[in-house]
Amino acid sequence: MMKKPENSILLDCISKKDITRPPIWLMRQAGRILKEYREIRASVDGFKALVKNPELSAEVTVQPLDILNVDACIFFSDILVIPECMGLDYELIEKKGPWFPKVIEGPSDIDKLIYGKEASDKLDYVYNGLSKTLDRIDGRVPLIGFSGAPWTLFCYMIEGQGSKTFSKAKRFIYKYPEASGRLLDFLTDTIITYLQSKIDQGVHVVQVFDSWAGVLDKTLYNSFMVPRLRRINDSINRVPVILFSKGAWFSLDSLAKIGPEVIGIDWTISPEYARTIIGKDQVVQGNLDPCVLYGSKELIEAKTHKMIRDWGANHVVNLGHGVYPDTPVEHVKSFINSVKNFSYSD
């Protein structure tokens, strides 16, 4: 049995205990918004060196707790460690993003991949980093572990890089529906064993990010992706699951039926729309437009308080996307303070 963190507002919100304000953390809070992160990042040879260094991963994970006083830490890592442990190495090219020298070009390439525990067991640097992070957090707040979702990882394994349309990945599905299902299953197997190993280390919550869900449509998402997300969710019983399918407004009902403890919501979905579809009891996470943090302190507070009131109870405050790297840290603090000075009873 895990010990309850001193600040348990995130876990209390998820388990629907009485709280006086919503909890807050930010996607990508461990990152370039903090000068302390940028210093660590500059001291190593590339982003991947940081991802593969358990000591430094732990250090940057805990920075937002020490500096911003958020209600949870999320372990600093990269979603692409999964394709890599399955057999597709990648590089990170400065100002361009990820690049895979070798990609999945046809169905026969899929059979060469390793998957499941055999693959995820290679990610020792993550598990070591989690252990070091928990030492540093020292029981102050919960630690979230994350994974990319099968579709988002599939995108990179086919395309080999980012894309506006992910049309190659979608082409693969339309050309090779069976092989696509096999690759998605291999990814699902690996994500499950990866998340289980994170939970073994002691993370309190897991989040699954489907960053590119929004390029699909309801038919494709519900037939190809929702069953795999359900399998991931069903496999995790020891900690709560946050499921964030960015852009998948069209499948919000199907995502809720999977039954994750928390559903992540991007900023294009209004509280009114979401509550109509998934009800008031579903815990949600989100969904301030990250660009609001470019505005004045007054704008940030007004928009944050309105958002909290519009969602009502069962709401974890976050942005509707990762915080943008050029957001002034003082504005991030205004956002966090706006949540901390809010009271449901006012």
Place this chain on the structure above:
Amino acid sequence: MMKKPENSILLDCISKKDITRPPIWLMRQAGRILKEYREIRASVDGFKALVKNPELSAEVTVQPLDILNVDACIFFSDILVIPECMGLDYELIEKKGPWFPKVIEGPSDIDKLIYGKEASDKLDYVYNGLSKTLDRIDGRVPLIGFSGAPWTLFCYMIEGQGSKTFSKAKRFIYKYPEASGRLLDFLTDTIITYLQSKIDQGVHVVQVFDSWAGVLDKTLYNSFMVPRLRRINDSINRVPVILFSKGAWFSLDSLAKIGPEVIGIDWTISPEYARTIIGKDQVVQGNLDPCVLYGSKELIEAKTHKMIRDWGANHVVNLGHGVYPDTPVEHVKSFINSVKNFSYSD
């Protein structure tokens, strides 16, 4: 009074006359999918040389009619001719996209712009190209003229290039809401005089593209963009308007209330969802996922026929986005044939 084209199925659909099948054309049909286009493109020094050449613009506009037998032509041009005529030159960098050496950095830059008729009158090469195109079409099908929408053009004028998030453009709105309104108004004025000049030349339909609507949310879109789109729509009485705000599912009801003759729909919006919001009488245009055209002939036909049945009457067939340049032309032909062999009475 404009003469009715020989093939008037698009205009008949828009005016709700009896038709036996829906009309079809493709966004970006005049473009890289055709080898005949690529030959013309290779013969000139850059994409902009093609845009500025009335004779060649006319030639590539008519190619899809001659080769693919679509039910309408759309004049070949670039949405960025508007920022350029307002005073911001741009370049097109091969494989990267548009790039503006000078951008709008603050409110004072907006006052240096020219706008309205003074700006749009500089686009003689477009109006000459339209006249030459109508000669070449010779009454066979209607000709569509288009413009970018204020928000999408605003994005480029602030960012100076494409972006995944358009966070600089959104930051501008949150930091300078009044100046943003002024720039959007200047753009609206220019778009109106531009479209009026196109109608003077004889285009039968105009389409307004808001390609980046989907990075906003309902509040921003409805407060900043919908009023300007309404002003554009209200100013155009001589021909039907197609309004396509890609990704703006959250504002579909507000877009319909503007009253455009046709609403463009992207592939993430299902017919069921759209018809619930905007009813059965609203003419829609779309919305096959462009990636379906990577599939087999059988898949293309099945998905196309299902889409036509799901939309019901008052539907112009198109993709939910511009056709992707690497789509095999034979697959485009299968798509078009699937529509032509469909009958509402079957």
